[in-house]
Amino acid sequence: MDIARFTSGSTPTELVFLEDSYSTKFEATVLKSFREKHRAYICLDKTLFHPRMGGQPNDEGFIEYMNGSIHVTKAFINNGVVVHIGSILYGDIPREGVTVYGKIDWIKRYKIMRRHTAGHLLDYCISRILDRSIRTIDLWMGDPCYTVYDTRISLEDIARIEYEASKIIESDRNVYFTYIDHYELQQRYPDAPNLYRLPMGLNRYRIVVIDGCNSIPCTGTHVRRLSEIGCIKIDRIEYTTEGYSKLYYDVYP
Ligand SMILES: [Zn+2]
Numbered sequence: 001m002d003i004a005r006f007t008s009g010s011t012p013t014e015l016v017f018l019e020d021s022y023s024t025k026f027e028a029t030v031l032k033s034f035r036e037k038h039r040a041y042i043c044l045d046k047t048l049f050h051p052r053m054g055g056q057p058n059d060e061g062f063i064e065y066m067n068g069s070i071h072v073t074k075a076f077i078n079n080g081v082v083v084h085i086g087s088i089l090y091g092d093i094p095r096e097g098v099t100v101y102g103k104i105d106w107i108k109r110y111k112i113m114r115r116h117t118a119g120h121l122l123d124y125c126i127s128r129i130l131d132r133s134i135r136t137i138d139l140w141m142g143d144p145c146y147t148v149y150d151t152r153i154s155l156e157d158i159a160r161i162e163y164e165a166s167k168i169i170e171s172d173r174n175v176y177f178t179y180i181d182h183y184e185l186q187q188r189y190p191d192a193p194n195l196y197r198l199p200m201g202l203n204r205y206r207i208v209v210i211d212g213c214n215s216i217p218c219t220g221t222h223v224r225r226l227s228e229i230g231c232i233k234i235d236r237i238e239y240t241t242e243g244y245s246k247l248y249y250d251v252y253p
Pocket residue numbers: 116117120208218219220221222
């Protein structure tokens with residue numbers, strides 16, 4: 001399957017999850033579809049399926065339509081177009097122009113939203129405990145969930161970081177987002193831990209703010225209040241040869 005060819009000429013998918021991370025159902029129109037035995041490739045005008053990007057695993061779920069249903073197991077983005085891939089449960093694939101009904105797996109998504117917000121809070125707590133700005137080198141919110149930082153974090157630091165995070169979660173701050181341009185981004189958030197990894201020259205950047213903590217450019221899905229995270233536990237730490245620290249963490253319960 002030549003994905004670049006499949007998506008070429010399609011208008012970028014409207015990413016509905018950017019405005020509303022809590023919706024699980026949506027209605028959309030098929031822009032392109034392709035069948036390969038029992039596998040379906042679908043592009044829609046809009047979607048709630050977060051594609052695999054920015055360290056966030058793709059959402060899973062179902063796309064249903066008159067006389068057919070697809071179990072979506074993969075979603076990724078190519079040139080702004082989200083491709084939903086899944087197995088056909090029954091019927092044929094929906095043709096261009098057909099209305100479909102999407103439903104995402106909320107249990108998987110909500111866990112990712114909690115882990116993702118926890119990751120932002122950890123960034124903040126680590127820079128506070130170490131008393132310097134830090135950079136995130138890599139991150140993954142699937143299993144196992146981890147973030148790699150460009151610095152050495154000791155086991156002693158870990159205990160202090162977890163304690164700091166628990167105190168802030170207890171204060172149950174709001175998490176919200178705002179949009180700014182690249183100039184404002186550099187002026188207002190020069191210490192954002194992922195600043196150097198962002199694409200340059202975009203018209204606008206989505207900034208995710210934890211009230212009173214940090215503001216990070218991000219297109220992922222987050223919870224609205226810190227109390228939804230529950231408890232953050234750093235389960236394991238690995239040190240790389242470059243001097244980085246890979247923190248495996250999760251949210252509980
Ligand atoms: Zn984020």
